[in-house]
Every structure is written in structure tokens, then in C-alpha cells.
Amino acid sequence: MRPLIMETFDGLRQQNVLTVKEAKEKGKKVVGMYCLFSPQELVLAADALPVSLCGTKEDPIAAAEKVLPRNLCPLIKSSYGFAITDTCPYFFFSDLIVGETTCDGKKKMYEILQRVKPMHVMSLPQGPGKDELEWWERELLKFKQRLEQEFGVEITEEKLRQAIILVNRERTVMRELHQLAKNRPSPISGLDLLLALWLKGFNVDKEDGISLISRLVAEVKEIADKGKSPFAQDAPRILLTGCPVGIGSEKVIRIIEESGGSVVALENCSGYRSLDLLVDENPKKDPILALAEKYLEIPCSCLSPNPGRIEVVTRLARDYAADGVVDLTWQACHTFNVESYLIREHVRQTLGIPFLQIETDYSTADTQTLGVRIAAFLEMAREKKQ
Amino acid sequence: MLVAGIDVGSTETKICVIKNGEWYHAAAPTGWKPRESGEKIYRELISRIDSAERADFVVATGYGRIALPFADRLVTEITCHARGGVVLVPKARMIIDIGGQDTKVIQVGPEGQVLDFLMNDRCAAGTGRFLQVIATSIGLDVEELDEIAAEKEPIALNSMCTVFAETEVIGLLASGADRGELVAGLQQAIAQRIGGMAKRLGISGTIAFTGGVAHSRGVQRRLQDLLNTDVVVSKDCQLAGAIGAALIAQDAIES
Numbered sequence: 001m002r003p004l005i006m007e008t009f010d011g012l013r014q015q016n017v018l019t020v021k022e023a024k025e026k027g028k029k030v031v032g033m034y035c036l037f038s039p040q041e042l043v044l045a046a047d048a049l050p051v052s053l054c055g056t057k058e059d060p061i062a063a064a065e066k067v068l069p070r071n072l073c074p075l076i077k078s079s080y081g082f083a084i085t086d087t088c089p090y091f092f093f094s095d096l097i098v099g100e101t102t103c104d105g106k107k108k109m110y111e112i113l114q115r116v117k118p119m120h121v122m123s124l125p126q127g128p129g130k131d132e133l134e135w136w137e138r139e140l141l142k143f144k145q146r147l148e149q150e151f152g153v154e155i156t157e158e159k160l161r162q163a164i165i166l167v168n169r170e171r172t173v174m175r176e177l178h179q180l181a182k183n184r185p186s187p188i189s190g191l192d193l194l195l196a197l198w199l200k201g202f203n204v205d206k207e208d209g210i211s212l213i214s215r216l217v218a219e220v221k222e223i224a225d226k227g228k229s230p231f232a233q234d235a236p237r238i239l240l241t242g243c244p245v246g247i248g249s250e251k252v253i254r255i256i257e258e259s260g261g262s263v264v265a266l267e268n269c270s271g272y273r274s275l276d277l278l279v280d281e282n283p284k285k286d287p288i289l290a291l292a293e294k295y296l297e298i299p300c301s302c303l304s305p306n307p308g309r310i311e312v313v314t315r316l317a318r319d320y321a322a323d324g325v326v327d328l329t330w331q332a333c334h335t336f337n338v339e340s341y342l343i344r345e346h347v348r349q350t351l352g353i354p355f356l357q358i359e360t361d362y363s364t365a366d367t368q369t370l371g372v373r374i375a376a377f378l379e380m381a382r383e384k385k386q
Numbered sequence: 387m388l389v390a391g392i393d394v395g396s397t398e399t400k401i402c403v404i405k406n407g408e409w410y411h412a413a414a415p416t417g418w419k420p421r422e423s424g425e426k427i428y429r430e431l432i433s434r435i436d437s438a439e440r441a442d443f444v445v446a447t448g449y450g451r452i453a454l455p456f457a458d459r460l461v462t463e464i465t466c467h468a469r470g471g472v473v474l475v476p477k478a479r480m481i482i483d484i485g486g487q488d489t490k491v492i493q494v495g496p497e498g499q500v501l502d503f504l505m506n507d508r509c510a511a512g513t514g515r516f517l518q519v520i521a522t523s524i525g526l527d528v529e530e531l532d533e534i535a536a537e538k539e540p541i542a543l544n545s546m547c548t549v550f551a552e553t554e555v556i557g558l559l560a561s562g563a564d565r566g567e568l569v570a571g572l573q574q575a576i577a578q579r580i581g582g583m584a585k586r587l588g589i590s591g592t593i594a595f596t597g598g599v600a601h602s603r604g605v606q607r608r609l610q611d612l613l614n615t616d617v618v619v620s621k622d623c624q625l626a627g628a629i630g631a632a633l634i635a636q637d638a639i640e641s
Contacts, residue, residue, distance in 0.1 A: 354502070369488070372449075373505050376464030380500045 001228050003219040006192050008212065012199050013247075017089045019204040023049060024093050029151045032094030032117075033201075034079055035102055036269045036298055037124055039140060039291050041279065043098075044163035044206070045155045046147040052201025053097070054088035055079030056246030058362040067112060073330045074361040075244060076105045083116055090202065091117070096150055098143065100124045102302040103335060120146045127303045128296060137292040144288070160287045166206050168278045173213045174200060175275040180220045181264040182320050185229035188220050190240065190253045190263025198246045198270040231262040236381040238262065239317050241309075241343065242328035243336050244269035249362050252328050252370070259375045265320040267313055268328070273298060276312055301335035309339070310346050317351050324354040324381035326374075331361040354380045387639060390432070390441040391631025392424055392457070393466065394450030397486030397514060397598060399423045402470075402628040403431055403441065404636055410435050411625055420450030428456070443639050445631040449487075461634055463627050464492055464503050467596060470630030472498035474620035475594035480587070482580055482609070482617070483626065484599035486514040491583045498630065504583045512579040514598045516548045520572055523552050524565055532604045535569035540608075543571045551575075570604065577608035584613060592616045596626040 024030060029048035033040065040050035060081025061074060067084075068077050082088035091097070097114075100122045101107040110121050122139045125132035144155050174197055181188060196216055203209035223229070238261045240253060245268055253263050266272055277297050280290040299308030317325060325347045329337045340357045347355040356377040360366055393400040399420070400413045412431050416423045424446070432441060446457035447466040463483075471481035472494055481492040487510050493501040510516055514528075521528050541563055545551040551572075558568055576599070584593070593615060595606055600623040610617040622629070 348502070368449075369505065372462050372464070373503075376462040376500065376503060379462060379465045380503075383499055 001223060001230060002192065003188065003216060003223065005212075005216050005219050006195070009192075009195055009199060009216070013202060016199075016202045016204055020049065020051060020090065020093050023204060029095045030090075030093045031147070032091055032097045034097075034106070035100055036274045036300070037100045037102060037122070037295055038098050039143065039295055041160060041163040041167050041287075041291060042140065042144050042147060042155060044166065045159040046151055046153050047159075048095075048147065048151060049204055051090045051094070051204065053079060053091050053094070054082040056198075056244075056362075057082075057248030060085050060087055061362065068109065071332055072105050073103075073243075073333045074249070075330055075333075076109050078249075078362065080109050080113060083113055096120060096147075098122065102300065103333070105332070118150070124302070125296070127305060128308075133292055133296055136296050137288055140288050140292050140295075157287060161281070161283070164279045164287060164290065165281055168281065170200065170206055170210050170213075171275050171278055173210050173217065175272075177213055177217050177220065178266070178272055178275060180217065180224060183224045183229075184237075184321060185231045185233055185235060186237070186262050186264045187224035187229050189230045190238075190257055190266065191250060193263070194245060194250055194253060194266060194270060195247060197266070201270075229262075232260070234382070234385070235260055235262040236323040236378050236385060237264045237321055238378075238381070239265040239267060239313065239320060239322040239325045240271075240328060241267040241313055241325060242340070243330040243333055245328065246270055251362075251364070251367070252326065252358055252360070252374075255367070255370055255374050256326065256378070259371065259378055261324075261374070261378045261381070265316045265322065267309075267316055269300075272312065272316060273300070301333075301339040306339065310342065313343060313347070314351065317347070317353065322353060323385045324356065324377060325351070326377070327355065327357045329357060329359045331359060354384060387636070388432070388436055388438055388441045389632055389635035389639060390428060390444045391466065391628045391633070391635055392428055392444065392446050392448075392451075392454060393463065393625075393627035393631060394420045394424045394446065394448040394453065395485055395598075395627070396449050396488075398624065399427050399448075399450070400625050400628040401427050401431055402625055402632040403435065404632050405435055409629075409632075411622070411628065413624060416450060421453040421455075424450060424454045425456070441635070443635040445635040445638070447627050447631045458635070459638065461631060464490060464505070465500055466627045466630035466634065468492045468494045468500045468503075468630065469498035469633050470626035470628065471594040471596050472496070473629055473633065474596070474622055474626055475592065475618045477592040477616075478594035478618065479591040480584065480589060480593045481626070482584060482593055482595050483597040484513060484576070484580060484595075484605070485597040489513055489580050489583070489597075491580065491587055493587050498633075502587055504587060506583070510548050511551075512576045516551070516576070517572065517599065517602070519548050519552055520555055523555055524559060524568065526565075526569075531569050531573075532602055534566045535573055535604050536566075538564070538566040538570040540574035541567045541571035543568075543575045573602065573604040573608050576605050577612050581609060581612040589613055589615055592618055594623075594626070595619045596623045598624055600624070
């Protein structure tokens with residue numbers, strides 16, 4: 001069974017566009033973001049709206065390929081395609097776009113994208129460490145200054161602290177939702193979990209978003225209390241890790257669940273990757289440092305080394321009683337593709353559960369072969385479970 | 387007890403029926419109507435060995451498995467090949483299957499349970515279809531390839547894409563290459579491609595080589611040299627999937 005409130009989520013994308021439009025007409029500034037590394041707290045403290053930009057659909061990829069190489073990650077091509085075809089309303093309403101030097105494909109794409117809109121690119125360090133943290137702190141300060149100049153505002157410490165508390169509250173309620181999937185069987189499908197978590201990026205009013213997710217949490221809890229679930233009792237429980245997934249690029253989750261698996265944990269950018277850590281709210285701590293620490297701990301494969309990912313995969317697999325791990329790699333995403341070897345080794349040897357890496361793009365060309373591999377993987381996970 | 391396993395492959399449809407411990411099997415080309423070929427081979431074999439209208443339990447596998455409405459359960463070819471491959475070659479701890487349009491490498495436990503697997507992605511490189519296309523372009527039947535390539539030094543081929551390889555082969559023929567050496571080169575290329583997948587999973591012990599391409603002695607020998615372990619081909623190598631499916635059907639009734 002599906003939570004009734006999910007229907008509200010289904011209509012939310014349309015609704016959100018109208019809300020951004022209204023806010024914009026009232027003079028609100030909008031900052032478009034592509035990535036988890038974008039510090040939305042700074043944008044909120046500048047009295048602007050942080051919004052996620054589109055990049056999870058196949059439609060604009062053909063247009064992007066007039067400029068970008070075909071053999072590039074679909075996320076980058078889709079993001080660029082949405083921007084240049086003017087089909088992403090959030091991009092349209094953005095006064096400033098913020099990007100980061102996460103992967104090679106993205107940072108080079110941003111060089112071309114800045115012809116279309118004002119851009120601020122933050123230089124992300126290569127990995128964790130003390131020097132890297134100082135570097136990242138400076139990048140946050142530069143972004144703060146850019147926002148202040150661009151919008152003629154002052155980002156006060158007070159406003160920044162309020163923003164930190166607000167976004168932490170949003171992360172906490174989303175984490176609570178995600179954790180409901182620990183129930184056996186899970187009371188919520190992986191697809192609905194993705195939809196609810198992914199949409200938060202397009203939510204304009206954080207308070208509205210928090211209250212909506214809280215209502216979903218309450219309803220899913222009721223479903224769990226009644227012992228109900230969209231899945232069979234013995235459905236293999238799958239942890240999905242790897243590249244970012246959103247609505248439009250959810251095909252792997254869809255195939256897993258249509259083949260009888262239950263996706264119980266999303267270790268990706270829409271999912272748990274940003275929810276794990278909260279920004280330190282300690283009033284004695286410099287808020288910029290607190291932000292820098294939190295954001296640099298995001299376990300993305302673009303950082304080297306990236307021990308945090310193995311750690312969070314391990315913890316999620318155990319806490320959510322996963323029967324198997326699926327690692328999704330978008331075509332030409334070198335960092336996740338290479339890192340898959342390490343994840344595979346760890347999952348098989350230390351966790352002792354089946355592992356499947358899937359390398360694909362947004363198209364439907366491989367639906368049939370993916371179906372066979374995923375079904376075989378679920379058969380393997382089921383057998384191992386028994 | 388009468389159970390059936392049907393493997394509707396891209397090229398051949400195979401069936402295995404177990405009646406009170408006795409095994410029967412048959413195979414026929416799939417053609418372009420997997421449903422009809424599956425149904426026909428099933429009815430024919432059942433009517434030949436029993437007065438029953440249908441088996442007590444039917445497991446369907448292979449790419450055409452969803453086309454069989456009379457199947458009681460659908461199981462992927464990975465699981466079925468693992469189960470059947472170990473029956474054909476009991477010592478095997480890995481199954482390499484090269485069929486009409488895909489290739490798979492499966493690590494298996496002693497009872498034929500799947501421990502890990504890799505499948506080729508998206509294209510027919512190194513499959514039975516690949517051999518067929520190239521054989522045609524050099525004027526031979528698939529069955530003749532082994533003979534002409536025996537004892538020949540392989541010519542290195544760069545393309546594994548079926549379309550590009552055909553172009554490359556035609557170019558090499560035009561420049562006077564020996565057909566036998568060319569075919570040896572093709573076999574070597576197939577062995578290297580699937581051998582790479584096998585090494586990725588990790589090789590320990592005997593390998594059972596199944597699927598239509600396993601009939602090629604040349605590919606088998608080159609794979610064995612490359613992987614430095616026994617690569618065993620059973621005479622029923624094409625039936626591995628159907629046998630596995632029939633055994634799963636038998637389990638379903640017994641449990």
C-alpha cells in the first residue's frame with residue numbers, strides 16, 4: 001500500500017515551480033544548485049532561495065550532445081541540456097548558479113555553461129585533510145562574499161546560524177523518513193522514498209517541506225505499526241549505492257522493485273549521503289568552519305581517498321538488514337566506476353552479501369538486459385537469505 | 387512426477403523433462419516466435435513420453451521465458467545455468483556460457499548456487515551471433531570454423547564489435563590473410579574477452595563451458611590455455627539451462 005500523502009508529493013514539482021515564480025515576482029533572489037556540496041545554508045542566510053536544478057531526465061540529452069561528447073555521464077549531459085534548451089524552470093528563475101569542481105566532466109561543462117547564466121564555481125579539494133579543510137573554508141568565504149555582492153546583502157553570523165538550524169531540522173526529518181525503511185518488511189517503497197527525498201531540493205519553503213515530510217513520516221509509521229508493506233514479507237532487501245538518482249533516472253530502483261526486491265536504503269545524493277551528518281550548531285564554533293567540516297565529510301567518490309563511503313555502506317547494510325548491495329554507476333563516471341571495485345570487495349568479503357554493479361545511462365535501451373541481471377541478482381540474494 | 391525446464395534462447399529452444407527420475411531432452415531453433423517454439427517443443431516431448439497433457443511443474447528460462455504462458459515459474463538463465471552446469475560438470479566452480487546473443491560468467495557453489503556473476507552488456511561481441519556473422523562473411527558454415535583454424539597461429543584482431551570486426555576481417559582477407567589464421571584470431575579474441583570477465587570474478591578450479599559456442603573446440607582450447615585451468619565441455623553443454631530449470635521445477639514440487 002502507498003501512503004495517501006504521496007499524491008501530494010506527485011503534484012509537488014508543478015506546485016514548486018509556481019511558488020518559485022511567485023517568490024521571484026516578489027523580488028526574492030534564486031540560487032540554482034547541482035550538487036550536495038553546494039552549501040544551501042549560505043544561500044538561505046543571504047535571504048535567497050536555494051533550488052536544485054534539473055538533470056535527471058533523458059529528454060534534453062540529445063540537445064546537449066551538440067556541444068558535449070556523447071561518451072559523458074548522463075547527469076552532466078542532462079543538466080547542460082536542460083539549461084540550454086530552457087526547459088528547467090528552476091534554471092530559468094535562477095539569478096546565480098553555483099557549481100563545484102567535483103568531477104572533471106562537470107567542471108569543464110561549467111566553463112561552457114557560464115555563457116548562459118552567472119556562475120560561481122567553488123573549488124572543491126581533492127580529499128579529506130587539514131589543508132583541504134582550510135582550503136574549503138576559504139571557498140565557502142568566497143561564495144559568501146559573492147552572494148553578498150551579487151544580491152547586495154549582508155550574511156550575518158546570526159542569519160547563518162539560523163539557516164544551519166533550519167537545514168539541520170530538514171535533514172533530521174528526512175533521516176527519520178529514511179530510517180522507517182528499517183522495518184521488516186519496509187512500509188515504504190524505494191521509489192516513494194526517492195521521490196520524497198529528491199523533491200526536497202525543489203522545495204521552496206523549507207518549513208512547508210519539513211511539515212510535509214513530517215506528515216509522511218507519521219503516515220508511514222502508521223503503515224508500519226499495522227505491519228503493512230508494499231512488499232512481500234520475504235522480499236530481498238536492497239541497499240542502493242553509487243551515482244545520484246532522481247525522478248527520470250530511477251530506472252534501476254524501478255526494475256529492482258518490479259522484480260520483487262525492496263530498496264530499503266539509498267546511499268546516494270538524494271538519499272542518505274547528506275543526511276548522515278548534521279552541521280555543528282555549537283554557538284562557540286565559527287559557523288563557516290562548521291559548514292566546511294560537514295560538507296567535506298560527504299562521502300563522494302570524487303574525493304580521494306573516500307573511506308567514508310565504505311563506512312556508511314557498512315553501517316546502512318547492517319542497520320537496514322540488507323540482503324544485497326546494488327552499486328549504480330552512470331556511464332563514464334570514472335570515480336564511482338573505479339571505486340566500485342573497493343565497494344565490491346568490501347561488501348563481499350566483510351559484509352558477506354551479494355553485490356551487483358550496474359553501469360548504465362538514462363536511456364531505456366538496456367532495460368531487458370538489466371532486468372535479467374537484476375532478477376538473477378535477486379534470486380541470488382533470496383537464496384543466500386534462506 | 388513429471389517436471390519440465392524450458393530454456394528459450396535467442397537462437398535455440400531447449401527442453402529437459404524429468405519423469406520419475408528419468409531425463410529426456412530436445413532442442414529446436416527458436417525462430418522469430420519464441421512462444422510457439424516453446425509451446426511446440428514442450429507438447430511434443432511430453433506427448434512422446436507420457437499420456438499426461440502437461441507437466442506437474444514447468445520452469446521457463448532464457449530470454450524468451452516471459453513468452454510462455456503455461457510456465458509455473460520464471461527463473462533467470464543465470465540461476466538455471468549455474469544449477470545445470472554443475473550437474474553436467476560436477477567439479478565445476480565456474481560456468482562460462484556463450485549463447486547466441488549474450489555471454490555470462492557465473493561463480494558457483496557445489497550445489498550449483500550462484501555466488502557471483504558477470505554478464506556482457508548490450509552487444510553481441512564475442513557471442514554465437516558474432517561467430518555466425520563472421521563465418522558468413524568469409525564463406526564458411528559455423529561448423530567448419532574449427533577445422534580450418536586448427537593448429538593455426540591466430541592473427542590479432544582489434545575489433546570485437548560484430549559490425550566492426552566484419553569490416554576488419556574483410557579488409558584482412560583483401561590483403562591476403564589466411565582464412566584459418568583469421569578464424570584462429572577470432573577464436574582467440576572471443577577467449578580473451580570472456581577470459582577477462584572470468585578473471586575479474588576470480589578463477590579457482592574447473593570451469594564448465596556451456597552454450598552453443600561451447601561446441602567450438604578451438605574456443606574451448608584457447609580459453610583453457612588462457613585461463614590455465616580445465617575448461618570442460620559436456621556433450622549436453624547446450625542443455626545446461628534447461629536441465630537447471632527442470633531441477634528447480636523438481637525442487638518446487640518436492641518442497
